[in-house]
Every structure is written in C-alpha cells, then in structure tokens.
Amino acid sequence: MDADVAIVGSGVAGALLGWRLASAGARVLLLEAGGPVDRARALARFQASPDRALDSPYPESARVGAPSAGDLARHYVQEGPDFLSGLYLRLVGGTTWHWLGTALRMLPEDFGLRSRHGVGEDWPLGYGDLEPWYGRAEDALGVAGDSGNDLGSPRSSPYPMPPHRPARVDGVVGAAAARLGWTVDPLPQARNSRPWEGRPACCGAASCTPLCPIGAKYDASVHVRRAVAAGAELRTGAVVHRLGVGAGGRIERVCWTGPSGPGEARAGVVVVAAHAVETPRLLLASRNPRNPSGVANSSGLVGRCLMAGNAVLSQALAPVRVDPYGAPQATSGMLGFREGPFRSGRSGFLLAIATDGWADGAPDRLAPRLIRRGLRGKALRAALEEHVRRQVALASTCEDLPDPENRIELAEDHPDAFGIPRPRIRYRIPDWTRAGQAAARAVHEQLFEALGAQERGHATAADPGYLLGTCRMGTEPATSVVTSDLRAHDHPNLYLLGSMVFPTAGSAPPTLTVAALALRLAGLLGA
C-alpha cells in the first residue's frame, strides 16, 4: 500500500481529516487537483482585477477544471431550466479561500425535516450525534461567537473566542427589527476576534472575500500545513479521474492525471472529499463492469438531489449613516426565520446584514453614476460619501429541497482539457424555495419600511457557497449513497466526506457542518 488513507481533495473536509489521521500516526496521502495559493500573489491579482470577481485571485483553479465566476457555462454544461451558480475552488485549501466565514451550526430541526414538516428527508443521525463534533470543529477553525446565545442549536462547549463587535449597521437595523418584534443576533464567524494560534485578529475592513489579506479569516490551508507537518504527503496537480474497484467492491486504485502527470496509488481506505460536484463526477466516471452505473451508485442517486443556494438580496438607503466597510463582512443576522410550521409549505431562510454596503454601491462603482448626473469636485465627493455611508443591504439565503431530478451527470460530449467529461447540470429551483424567497423579500421590505429607508431594491440571486446533496447519506442502500458513518453502501473501504452527503440543506452555510463531519469521521477511523 502507498498509504493507509488516500484523501481526494484538500478543502476543509480533506484537510481536517488528513490532519487528524496523520497526527494519529496514519500514513496519509492527500491528493489535490490544483496547486498551493500564495496569499500575497493572490492579493495582488485581486487588487489588479477590474471586476473583482470572487475567483479573480485564483485563475489557476479554473485551469484544472472548476467553475469560473465570469463564465459559469465554461465548466458546467447547463441544461437548465435554472442556472446553477455554485462556485468551488480546486486549490490547496479549497473553497474556504473565498468563503465568507460564517460558521453557523444547523438547527436540530434541520435533521428531521420530513418527520417534522412532511417535506424533504430525515438525516440518519440527529443533531445530538453531531453536537460534540461541532464544538471540536469550532475549536479547530477558531470560531468567534457568543457562548451565552446558542441561536437555537444547544451547545455543550463555549466558543474558543469572544464575538466580534457588531457593526454600526447591525444596531440601526436591529432597532427597526425590534419595532417589528424581531431580534438581531451575532453571527458566529471563523474569523479571529483576537490573535489565535499564530494568526492575527481581524481588522474589521470588510475585506473577507475573496480572500483575507492577513489570514485572520480561517482557510483550510491552515490544516493542510498541519497535516503535512504531522507526516501527511500532499500531492498537488493531481486531478483524480478514476477509482479502480477490485474484489469485494474494495477501491484498489486511485488514478490521476493533470499538471503533475499521470499517477496512481493504493490505500487501505479511500476518502473522496472533492465537494458536491467533483465527487459525483469522479464516481460516475469510474463506472466499470462491476459498477456499470458508477462507483457507489447502486441506488442511482450519485449526482442526484443536487441542492444550491438561492437568495434574496435587498438594498436601501437608510435615513441615518450606517457606515459600511468598518467591520467584518457579516457580523449579525436574523436567525428566527429558519424554522417554524411554515416549513411544510415554504423554505426558511437565514437573513444576514451586510456590512459592506450595496453589491453595486462601492465608492468606485457608484462614482460613475454620480458623475454622469453632472456632479464633480467637492459636490461629487460629498454626494458619494453621503450615499455610501447610508447604504443598507440584506441577504437572505433560502433552503433548497432534495429533488432527484436536480442532478449532475457526465457530459461525454464535452470533455475538459484532460479528456474528463465535464459535469452536466440539470437544475430547477423548487417552488418551496421560491415561496421562501417571496417571504424573505417581504421581511426585507418590512424592515426597510420600519427603518424609513429610501431607494429600495430587491433581487433574487444565487448564493454561490451552497452546493450539496449529490451523494446523500441514509440508512437504506436503495435510497442513499453512504451510511451515517459516511461509508459508501457499495464499497467497504470508500468514504465520502463533504456537503455532498447532506440529505437536506438547512439554511446555515454548510462549512461548519462539513468540518464537524470530518472530525467525526476521523474519530470513526481511529484518530
């Protein structure tokens, strides 16, 4: 054997698992399609970018086969009817490079959506099974939060760091919310509120995405480095394109191509932690005479039940200054809209208060509009300042439902640069989610009314950070891909790790739950 454990993917899932296993003495091979990120160079690329897209610091990710924010039909073959806008990075550290950093637990109710509300599915494990691992994940990532406010998810351990100070806009929106009987709560964040484990405290400049200039926001390169320091072997430029299956359904070989050239390895245990699109893509591409529908796919569900993030973005001008750009990018939100009897008919949503103003309202984006109205000199500067400092923006991400017709398939007629079929996407936003978006918009409008805000605007949009469900867990092999221990029903030594195993989405960003699952799997594997 080349390794005890081969892990495909070095994002937060693979990095945490690799770190724990290597620290426990296992021989770990960590395979990553992309390369390492040099923070200074990535920052320079972003600062020189005219459009400042989410992946503009990371052009090398798209080169090994990943979606690009500027051209989502270049990697995805989009069959519709709705456009999939989810993004992920194929780099050392994965998508945590450009995540926002909100580290929120799922609600206990999220694990029993079918039994509570008659829609979706139930998880084969409950919140209580995952709770201790959430605490360890918060310690590992370094999450700052209010330990006295569990936000509906009971906790047995404190956050490792105190919460960030709320932004000024949080207080202004909070006062309006209070008049409506609603509350604003601090959002737990994987962003240092004080120096933590060799990384600095956040300086509160709303520069969290697409990368933190100083490393105060967690990204998984932290645990890739620790995995390597503990003895894991990291192989970059390794685009894994095939799993070889042997006797008894065991995964015998992990085969790769890519910038580093072809190669293969044998390991006692294989873990695919390649996010919700690349994992099913690899499994489907590994079909063979024993597994004609693809590896781990006796259920036919590999690639199916794709769930995404569908949001409502609203903006307005407050009657008072709220001073965006003076805090981390999201410090507070309204979490009371996630759960209730309404979930039998529509989704819940997580409402976040943006601290960086309007999406298209940054000073250098707003200035041309004011100039074309005839403003210049001091009048231009004054108008720009007054507008920017009163910008309020709300973003509510609505929960998606697992629909087997929403899926990833292989586009055999559209190979990528390495000859691997690109992912074909069939996706339709469920009516249940659209109803949630309508409810979110109504809440935003009520808040703006209570605020006395002007120039109100609303739009539906994708939240690119949510891609889930394509290899879901369950108790029955006929209706799921992996067990509650994340082992593939069909293969005794294959595990799948990441948001692809979620039977339902919830409205919390998936990253903290993925981290908890990773540490739990490490425990199950003996670390």
Added chain:
Amino acid sequence: MGWTRRSFLASLAMAALPGSFVVASEVDLEGFLELSARLAAVPRARLSPVHAARYLEALRAWSRPGDLEHLVEACRHDRLEQALREPRRRRLAEALLEAWYTGTVETPSGVVRVAGGEALAWDAIPYAGPPGTCHGR
C-alpha cells in the same frame, strides 16, 4: 442601465466644434494633471503622474482630436466652466473624472485597472479602503 462606458466614450467622436483658443497639438502631462485636479477639486499633489499618463493615453484613444487640448487650455485660461457647457467636451470631462475615481480605463481589450486604493472614490470614505486591503493598507 443606459450607458456603458464603451458607448459613452464612443459618443465622444462626433462633429467638429468651434473653439476660441489656438490649442496645442499635444496635451502635456502637467496640463492634464492640472485639468484633472481642477475637475476633481483635489490638490495637484494628490494625483499620481504615473496614473495620469495611463488615463491620458486611454482618453486620447477615444476622444476627438483637439477636445482634450481644448479642455486643458480652457483650464489654463480659467474658462473651464464655459468649455464644459458644450456637451461633447462635458462628456469627455466626465470620462476623465470616471477614470480617476474608479482607477480603471477602457482599452480595446477591455477594462484595465490602473489604481486600487489610490482611486479618488475611496477618498470619500475616510475610514475605508477598497476590497483586498485592511483599511486601505
């Protein structure tokens, strides 16, 4: 949203206009900087000559010959407000301000970023800087 920057700049190449000055055939960089400082109402020292050269080159490519020179001379002779009453030259002045405020210019191959935190737009928010910086640093 009506205008794109490209259509806006393309509209600057229009019919000849009378001018009341004998204009220089070339715009000198210092004259361009003085014009920019006057339009933006900032001290001349605030504006980078390196950035100015990039903006000047881009605007020359889009504007009708003589228009930039006319604005520079009008600024020197304290007749800028009069010159800006003419729509095409006013639009040229707006394009110049946009370049300084956004830190970007339109080129044949697309928009190019010249300045980040030095873009004038960020002066308007004294405590903030552009994305990718910690308060402008």
